[in-house]
Amino acid sequence: MFDPDAFIRDKVEELKGQIEGMAVIACSGGVDSTVAAVLVSRAIGERLFAVHVDTGYLRKGEAKKVGKMLTEMKVNHLVVDTSDEFFAALKGVSEPERKRMIIGERFIRVFEREAKKIGAKYLVQGTIAPDWIESGGGLRDVIKSHHNVGALPRDMSLTLVEPLRDLYKDEVRKVGKALGIPIYDQQPFPGPGLAVRILGEPTREAAEVVREACAIAEEEIELASAKGEMDLPWQYFAVLLPVKTVGVQGDVRAYGYTVGIRAVHSIDGMTAAYSQMPHAVLDRISRRITNTMKDKVNRIVYDITSKPPGTIEWE
Ligand code: XMP
Numbered sequence: 001m002f003d004p005d006a007f008i009r010d011k012v013e014e015l016k017g018q019i020e021g022m023a024v025i026a027c028s029g030g031v032d033s034t035v036a037a038v039l040v041s042r043a044i045g046e047r048l049f050a051v052h053v054d055t056g057y058l059r060k061g062e063a064k065k066v067g068k069m070l071t072e073m074k075v076n077h078l079v080v081d082t083s084d085e086f087f088a089a090l091k092g093v094s095e096p097e098r099k100r101m102i103i104g105e106r107f108i109r110v111f112e113r114e115a116k117k118i119g120a121k122y123l124v125q126g127t128i129a130p131d132w133i134e135s136g137g138g139l140r141d142v143i144k145s146h147h148n149v150g151a152l153p154r155d156m157s158l159t160l161v162e163p164l165r166d167l168y169k170d171e172v173r174k175v176g177k178a179l180g181i182p183i184y185d186q187q188p189f190p191g192p193g194l195a196v197r198i199l200g201e202p203t204r205e206a207a208e209v210v211r212e213a214c215a216i217a218e219e220e221i222e223l224a225s226a227k228g229e230m231d232l233p234w235q236y237f238a239v240l241l242p243v244k245t246v247g248v249q250g251d252v253r254a255y256g257y258t259v260g261i262r263a264v265h266s267i268d269g270m271t272a273a274y275s276q277m278p279h280a281v282l283d284r285i286s287r288r289i290t291n292t293m294k295d296k297v298n299r300i301v302y303d304i305t306s307k308p309p310g311t312i313e314w315e
């Protein structure tokens with residue numbers, strides 16, 4: 001039986017001996033990196049510097065929320081807006097693995113830049129077991145390169161520290177709860193962010209559409225679950241498809257994009273079953289998305305694929 005308090009105690013001691021001087025952490029604000037940040041800051045205090053990178057592919061209001069949470073958790077941090085850099089790097093790129101590689105590399109360069117400013121020698125990452133297992137890990141085929149593993153550039157100058165490497169998601173949540181992190185049970189969000197929820201080129205405009213669609217899907221599903229209409233799925237979001245279909249807006253022909261809604265139940269993300277959510281909830285999501293983005297989106301579909309054969313994210 002996994003004991004989060006014992007894990008925290010042992011890991012904090014181990015980290016004290018492992019890190020000399022300054023370290024930086026890529027804190028996305030997700031459960032994994034936040035748990036890693038708080039854990040390492042318990043070990044080395046102000047010598048840890050968390051960098052939250054606004055890539056342009058974050059969820060609605062996320063950068064502000066993460067900054068506030070890190071302040072409350074007393075983690076030394078900085079929020080940097082690098083969205084122009086990321087949109088430029090992904091111009092014309094639509095192949096999922098290339099997207100992941102480019103994002104991973106850009107991330108590391110941003111950290112190297114920030115680390116240099118403070119003279120850090122270590123890069124802390126919130127990598128967990130499924131990340132490296134699914135990125136190959138010597139045991140299996142590469143299913144997708146999780147950006148914090150497969151895409152690390154070979155010439156990286158920082159030493160990597162991965163305190164959660166052997167844990168599964170449910171164990172990370174237990175550690176988060178024990179550390180008093182408010183978002184310990186928040187749904188997962190992929191490292192490359194909304195870029196892998198935009199099929200095709202992840203432009204600034206596409207990011208705005210999928211950001212709004214994700215916000216609406218999250219809000220409606222959380223509301224429905226709070227009202228007891230359905231159980232809260234393990235993960236739920238929207239994806240933007242590069243497919244235009246014909247629709248009708250008032251009396252006029254429309255030609256707009258398609259948004260896919262995904263909601264799954266899972267324990268650790270390794271396998272998942274699609275959520276059999278009520279049609280009334282899907283109906284509200286569909287109406288709200290098409291009404292909010294009338295000129296852009298005119299069709300909503302629901303993904304009824306489990307994992308396997310699908311993965312949870314579409315890329
Ligand atoms: P898939 O799509 O492979 O996802 O079934 C399993 C879980 O992992 C999340 N995911 C990622 N997490 N970096 C991450 O930290 C990534 O590159 C990444 N890609 C997928 C996904 O959201 C799901 O919870």
